Amino acid sequence: MTFTRRETLALGLGAAALSVLPIHARAATWDELIAEFTGGAAMADTGITLTAPEIAENGNTVPIDVAAPGATAIMVLATGNPTPPVATFNFGPLAASQAASTRIRLAKTQDLIAIAKLADGSFAKAQATVKVTIGGCGG
């Protein structure tokens, strides 16, 4: 297979565009997101629980469970995903407990972080490491 000069140029341009794109498409990094959520406030290590499996065979559906009694909002981040934010739970007046379960995607073995905004304005953080056998981002 031979390429003309024009095709080679076009290929090169395409490759350059591809290599630049992810940087622009990428959302803010997870520590920036934490800073945005907490406003830079310190985070306690207690008052929130994050339950995730130690080993997830399938990164496409990883069951997680967050609970933070008295929280108004809980943010979940996956530090190793192409886009770190996972979900933000806001609890209304009729929420019986500040807890929720869902299923998430994880691209690779990584740390999960959950941050709760408590009613008194303070923040609490929990972290869990999940080993992922098959990534959930469809390479």
Place this chain on the structure above:
Amino acid sequence: MASGVKPRVKVPKTAAAGEAVVIKTLISHEMESGQRKDKEGKVIPRSIINRFTCDFNGQNVIDVTLEPAISTNPYFQFEATVPETGEFVFTWHDDDGSVYEDKQSITVG
């Protein structure tokens, strides 16, 4: 992309006043993350549900912001307080602007 979207919600039929009930919701949706590529190597555009809410008689129970990292067929389980007989309203907001809604009534005996 939003074809065959079907919400399923599990709410008890009856409860005592002020009781906490467990609610489970599931909606069939692809949740295309915008990260995957098709056979030609082109990125498949993102198409997800970006917000889920649950209200009871006009009062909010939970309001969730969803990101592409939520699995296909988003599932949520949470607890709600039921002060009186009424109706739960669940809404899912799609990236394409559609809103899917489901309602479940509960009787306080």
